[in-house]
Amino acid sequence: MVQQFSFKETQIQGLFAIMSFHAEDLRGSFTKDYSKEAFKQNGIQHDLQEVFYTTSSKGVVRALHFQRVKQQPKLVRCISGHVYDVVVDLRKESPTFKKWIGFDLKGNKYDEILVPAGCAHGYLVLEKSVVSYKCAENFYGEFDDGILWDDKDLQIEWPVGKIGGIDNVILSDKDKRLQSFGNFMKKYGGL
Numbered sequence: 001m002v003q004q005f006s007f008k009e010t011q012i013q014g015l016f017a018i019m020s021f022h023a024e025d026l027r028g029s030f031t032k033d034y035s036k037e038a039f040k041q042n043g044i045q046h047d048l049q050e051v052f053y054t055t056s057s058k059g060v061v062r063a064l065h066f067q068r069v070k071q072q073p074k075l076v077r078c079i080s081g082h083v084y085d086v087v088v089d090l091r092k093e094s095p096t097f098k099k100w101i102g103f104d105l106k107g108n109k110y111d112e113i114l115v116p117a118g119c120a121h122g123y124l125v126l127e128k129s130v131v132s133y134k135c136a137e138n139f140y141g142e143f144d145d146g147i148l149w150d151d152k153d154l155q156i157e158w159p160v161g162k163i164g165g166i167d168n169v170i171l172s173d174k175d176k177r178l179q180s181f182g183n184f185m186k187k188y189g190g191l
């Protein structure tokens with residue numbers, strides 16, 4: 001089975017659902033999830049600066065993160081396991097400002113998403129997972145920020161039923177203390 005790169009636009013400008021190059025034979029498989037040239041041919045400039053990986057247990061929520069300044073476009077793929085991934089448009093000039101889109105990303109599907117600058121990103125882990133990030137901007141701790149995952153204004157429909165309910169959500173102390181969307185808007189007025 002050979003699957004070429006494919007790029008699908010979404011309703012949020014700059015947010016793409018991408019199928020990696022993937023080939024299988026009797027030895028196993030080969031996956032290429034980034035090619036500067038293939039991306040360029042599809043009108044996407046994504047110059048890699050940093051690559052990192054996180055592992056998470058079922059029930060973990062890492063969300064909703066962004067950099068206020070020097071925002072990071074990031075290519076996100078679930079390498080193993082299963083996550084429900086969410087992107088929220090925080091660009092004040094965007095026609096889809098405040099809109100969120102959710103994606104089921106699974107390790108055995110070889111798909112990924114390109115999160116554009118100006119969007120918050122996060123996910124709920126439905127099965128123990130490894131997630132990879134390929135960022136086109138560096139990490140700057142001083143600009144690292146976020147909004148509460150279950151913010152009432154954003155009304156994201158997290159599939160918490162799949163982890164046995166909201167009581168099973170596992171958050172970092174940092175993510176428990178994130179601001180609401182309302183406070184983010186009062187303070188910064190968007191990205």
Ligand SMILES: Cc1cn([C@H]2C[C@H](O)[C@@H](COP(=O)(O)OP(=O)(O)O[C@H]3O[C@@H](C)C(=O)[C@@H](O)[C@H]3O)O2)c(=O)[nH]c1=O
Nearest residue numbers: 052054062063064065066074121122123133139172174
């Ligand atoms: C994100 C990041 C964190 N760190 C450090 C800070 C801290 O000591 C440790 C863990 O950081 P965090 O708790 O912020 O990690 P985490 O909650 O996994 O943050 C990530 O969440 C997802 C949803 C994203 O979209 C990522 O861009 C990133 O924000 O790693 C870096 O050195 N470089 C980085 O690029």
